[in-house]
Amino acid sequence: MTNLQQAFSPDSFRQNAHNLVDLLADYLESAQNQTLESVIPYQEPDDSLAFWQADYEQGVGNIEDFFKKTIEKSTHLHHPRYMGHQVTPPLPITAIASMLSGLLNNGMAVYEMGLVSNPLERILSELLAKKIGYDNNASGILTSGGTLANLTALLAARAAKTDVWEEGNAGRRPTEKLAVMVSEEAHYCIDRAARIIGMGSEGIIKIPTNEKRQIRTDLLEKYYNESTEKGFRVICIVGSACSTSTGSYDNLEEIATFAQKHDLWFHADGAHGGAVIFSEKYKHKVAGLDQADSVIIDWHKMLMTPALATALIFKRDEDAFKTFQQKAQYLWSNQESKDWFNSGKRTFECTKLMMSVKIYSILKAHGEQIFTDNVEYLHDLAEKFAILVKARPNFELAIEPESNIVCFRLKPSNINLNEINSAIRKQLLQEGKFYIVQTTLKENIYLRVSLMNPLTTETDLNALLDEIERIGNQISRE
Numbered sequence: 517m518t519n520l521q522q523a524f525s526p527d528s529f530r531q532n533a534h535n536l537v538d539l540l541a542d543y544l545e546s547a548q549n550q551t552l553e554s555v556i557p558y559q560e561p562d563d564s565l566a567f568w569q570a571d572y573e574q575g576v577g578n579i580e581d582f583f584k585k586t587i588e589k590s591t592h593l594h595h596p597r598y599m600g601h602q603v604t605p606p607l608p609i610t611a612i613a614s615m616l617s618g619l620l621n622n623g624m625a626v627y628e629m630g631l632v633s634n635p636l637e638r639i640l641s642e643l644l645a646k647k648i649g650y651d652n653n654a655s656g657i658l659t660s661g662g663t664l665a666n667l668t669a670l671l672a673a674r675a676a677k678t679d680v681w682e683e684g685n686a687g688r689r690p691t692e693k694l695a696v697m698v699s700e701e702a703h704y705c706i707d708r709a710a711r712i713i714g715m716g717s718e719g720i721i722k723i724p725t726n727e728k729r730q731i732r733t734d735l736l737e738k739y740y741n742e743s744t745e746k747g748f749r750v751i752c753i754v755g756s757a758c759s760t761s762t763g764s765y766d767n768l769e770e771i772a773t774f775a776q777k778h779d780l781w782f783h784a785d786g787a788h789g790g791a792v793i794f795s796e797k798y799k800h801k802v803a804g805l806d807q808a809d810s811v812i813i814d815w816h817k818m819l820m821t822p823a824l825a826t827a828l829i830f831k832r833d834e835d836a837f838k839t840f841q842q843k844a845q846y847l848w849s850n851q852e853s854k855d856w857f858n859s860g861k862r863t864f865e866c867t868k869l870m871m872s873v874k875i876y877s878i879l880k881a882h883g884e885q886i887f888t889d890n891v892e893y894l895h896d897l898a899e900k901f902a903i904l905v906k907a908r909p910n911f912e913l914a915i916e917p918e919s920n921i922v923c924f925r926l927k928p929s930n931i932n933l934n935e936i937n938s939a940i941r942k943q944l945l946q947e948g949k950f951y952i953v954q955t956t957l958k959e960n961i962y963l964r965v966s967l968m969n970p971l972t973t974e975t976d977l978n979a980l981l982d983e984i985e986r987i988g989n990q991i992s993r994e
């Protein structure tokens with residue numbers, strides 16, 4: 517056997533895969549029953565680099581050993597005390613499906629390279645469109661992450677409202693500077709996307725937020741008029757559902773009314789909170805979503821799919837095709853036709869992961885109800901956590917949580933609150949028994965949890981607060 521033949525050997529694949537599944541099942545078990553102590557085995561970047569350089573120096577070696585080290589040295593999202601960033605602990609079935617899509621590797625851009633994944637993508641887009649409340653005119657795509665989906669949506673907005681895609685910036689009237697309106701709390705990728713499409717920093721009109729950190733819709737007219745007077749042409753307004761740092765849902769109905777009045781594209785960034793469309797109990801938080809021209813929802817946040825997998829849904833199918841209208845002769849024989857099955861016509865990506873296979877495996881194995889269960893459990897848990905925080909006199913909530921994100925801080929007297937809270941977060945990271953993050957709200961540092969793991973319980977949350985108090989006392993005494 518040649519080296520290559522050996523590398524493709526079904527027998528060694530079978531053996532390695534079985535071994536890996538055993539390792540992963542052991543990881544799941546020890547994370548869930550918390551015999552695995554470390555949620556995050558934190559190492560300084562240079563130490564981690566040195567470790568892997570030494571490993572690399574050893575050359576070809578035992579693959580199982582590499583898998584083991586990777587599990588051991590990664591952040592453990594399946595540990596119930598993982599409460600850090602907004603990335604989901606993926607359902608085990610999706611990890612198996614990832615192996616399936618990894619090996620089949622059908623690249624999606626053209627129908628022949630996505631015989632299964634293109635139809636599945638359409639079915640999943642229609643499922644979301646229906647949940648959003650769109651009619652049969654809607655359609656959608658999957659793309660690699662919320663950041664790229666938001667950029668794609670802004671490009672769609674520009675394609676719908678201007679000729680820049682064909683004419684380039686030079687073709688535009690020089691006085692016509694394009695602009696987008698967005699909450700000051702919006703995810704940074706909106707700002708980035710607007711700059712990428714040439715709006716510059718001035719073309720990003722940041723609207724202040726209220727005490728609940730929602731966009732102040734009472735100020736929309738004022739900001740719109742001011743920028744129009746300055747020579748800007750506003751083409752789009754973005755609503756956050758919900759915001760990243762505090763989990764606040766903007767008032768989408770009022771944004772929709774404003775957008776209609778001024779003929780703006782209304783994009784809803786539901787990367788995180790759009791998932792509430794699966795819950796009768798919580799979907800009222802995104803009332804007005806059906807009036808958006810485009811919506812994004814990350815499957816890899818509250819919908820338990822491995823990263824990256826983001827849905828971008830358009831209210832009107834034709835908008836999806838305008839975004840990247842272009843000739844690529846060798847790919848598509850008919851450039852003009854709006855064929856849903858050639859996914860590359862509507863995505864930034866050419867070759868693309870078979871994301872739909874992972875998502876669809878959840879529906880096949882568990883049914884849609886699992887999304888409802890997860891969204892509701894996580895939102896309910898955040899409410900419980902807020903009650904626990906408020907019950908402790910030396911803690912303070914930043915705001916009442918609207919989502920599964922909670923910002924809070926320890927508030928001992930006679931000590932700088934920013935210093936102590938960031939010192940606490942640092943020590944938590946070094947101990948590694950909990951993983952939480954921090955955020956700055958109007959110059960105040962808050963501890964922040966995203967409750968992403970449906971196996972997290974009130975016991976874990978109380979243990980976290982105990983630990984924060986213990987560290988806080990220790991620091992105060994020093």
Ligand SMILES: *Cc1c(COP(=O)(O)O)cnc(C)c1O
Nearest residue numbers: 661662663703758760785787788
């Ligand atoms: C997470 C998030 C994004 C970015 O999505 P990625 O999938 O991480 O690229 C954008 N907007 C909001 C509101 C988010 O929460």
